[in-house]
Amino acid sequence: MCGECGYKTASRSRLNEHARIHTGVKPYKCDQCGGSFARKSVLDQHMLLHTGDKPYMCGECGYRTARKANLTQHMTKHTGVKPFKCDQCDYSAAQKSDLDQHMTRHTGDKPYMCEKCGYRTATRSSLSVHKRTHTGVKPYKCDQCDYSAAQKSGLDQHMLLHTGEKPYMCEKCGYRTAYRTTLSQHMSKHTDAKPFKCDQCDYSAARKGTLDRHVRQHTGEKCYVCEDCGYRTALRFYLTIHMRTHTGDKPFKCDQCDYASAQKGDVKRHKATHTGEKQHLCRECGFRTADKSSLSRHIKRKHGLPKHLKEPQTT
Template sequence: MKKREKSHSCEVCGSSFACKSTLLRHMLTHTGDKPHSCEVCGSSFARNSTLSHHMLTHTGDKPHSCEVCGSSFAHKSNLSRHMKTHTGDKPHSCEVCGSSFAQNSTLSHHLLTHTGDKPHSCEVCGSSFARKSTLLHHRLTHTGDKPHSCEVCGSSFALKSTFVRHMKTHTGDKPHSCEVCCSSFARKSYLLMHMTIHMGDKPHSCEVCGSSFACKSTLSHHMLTHTGDKPHSCEVCGSSFAQNSTLSHHMLTHTRDKPHSCEVCGSSFAHKSNLSRHMKTDTGDKPHSCEVCGSSFACKSTLLRHMLTHTGDKPHSCEVCDSSFARNSTLSHHMLTHTGEKPHSCEVCGSSFARKSYLLMHMTIHTGDKQHYCEVCGSSFAWKSNLSRHMTTHTGDKPHSNVVCNSSFEVKSNL
């Protein structure tokens, strides 16, 4: 099929088009004219078709459904892009590094990482960006416009995507689950970062102490342990934290809000992820079985760790004393015995601990949380292990007794 000649040229930038109507639409990028306005929220658009797409954000209509997973989309083009996540088709390859992409537009954005080209400039401060969408987001930092407000807590946001992510903090929705260890996440990007824990890839290294991390953001957080910077402060007690997420968790110590309750036993939890893990103890669902001894586990990762008890494999060795361990996490904990480092600090009293689990146990001193109850006498305990030890006072069981000679029995000899 013969391509149409591009006889219509833009006098501003020199771009050429086959149709005059396409040229006229293109000219709007130079004039900034947006004649098509939304009657609901007042947003304006250069094209009527873009306005039509925008209206779906108010109606919520998603007529295009995926036959594989049931996800629905407002536009057929979005469904087509989504389908590639199931087929894995990536026909667009980068000639520089060989990376392949599902969409040509993604390849175009990727190529900018090689060229360093940033054609979109901010008219206010002169900052330049590789993508126009990034420039549009940046402009909001100058206008301060935050049109998206949360009806629950009143927080306002400049971008709708940020607003949608914020709403999940109220709903607790975490639709992205890890197939290895059952952890769930609110964002797909968080799941992808989490998966590096299982793959073991840690390309980001700390120049101060040599520690390596799977994600650049984790390295950035780690660097705060060297600088001691804690920019996030609690308005209630004045405690400061290196990360905003840690501050959010800390705030629960003041509110003691535990909105996620177990329908089986009534236990309540501050985070939905904790409830999800707890539910496995009540439902007893253990789909992952060991082929050697028949033991079953709720998560695949637990099964994999269990298998090491049969193989005896300890691939993680300490470079200081040559001790070896089955799990890398155990090696990391072991290394603290050489360095003496205690990176986990209590925000209330300042006590520091080598392991996060030790800190969590310590925190019960301040919170007074005792959710494990004895069904015999009603005593409550902060940790399940303490309850288990307490139960021996009722059963009389003494599993860790020394073997000594019992004078009430005679040892008969065959000699």
């Protein structure tokens, strides 16, 4: 039995492994990235990120993964069985760990804390990913460009830039996007619900993350910094774009010519040179342009009205 928390096991080796949770000892080291782990089995799984080996395969559809737990979770897609039920809402899950994570939404509990900066989270996996912001480890590599990510989900989203796939669709209007978060943000246009309020002005937002970004306009905080040149910004998105000035990465391509850009908006504006489309309309005088920023300048110069009072209209 563990003298710290009362954990019990019949195996001395498992008790020794468990004790490392309290001591922080991580004797198993990765020789490729410097990561360290409390258990050899976790190191073995980690090494698959470097080798790309995926030994576990689904007999139903051919899906492959590096982890047995991922295969077990995947198999529920074929069976549809979700035996673990939330007693506070109608959520159900195929795995108890998923239910445990869901329950933190009701309790607000965040038991996992980063020892370096105090960041707290509800899930161990989120903490593991967060720690890569300190180590700089990005084990997930793109096979089409030099992009790498700390999370597999980040690489999966990046790959959509190459494929052009937009798997997330709004059931109300047919809008499609490559990102689930973008779809969630889009859905607020249909509900008009903006429960997150700024305590310094009358701004409100549909998402807390959007409000957090807005608040930085009041505080002037620029928490994202480029390690290459010291550039600072309030938004992670802007830092991602900025980093492409160092890497030269231009993932957004025009499908009608060889034009490429580091920003999606640049390609969208460029395509208007092929189509001649001018989708941004001034409500005051009927002026049209292909570029939203051009419309904003037009409104300010010709009508002398702040942008937030004369919102650009897209047709």
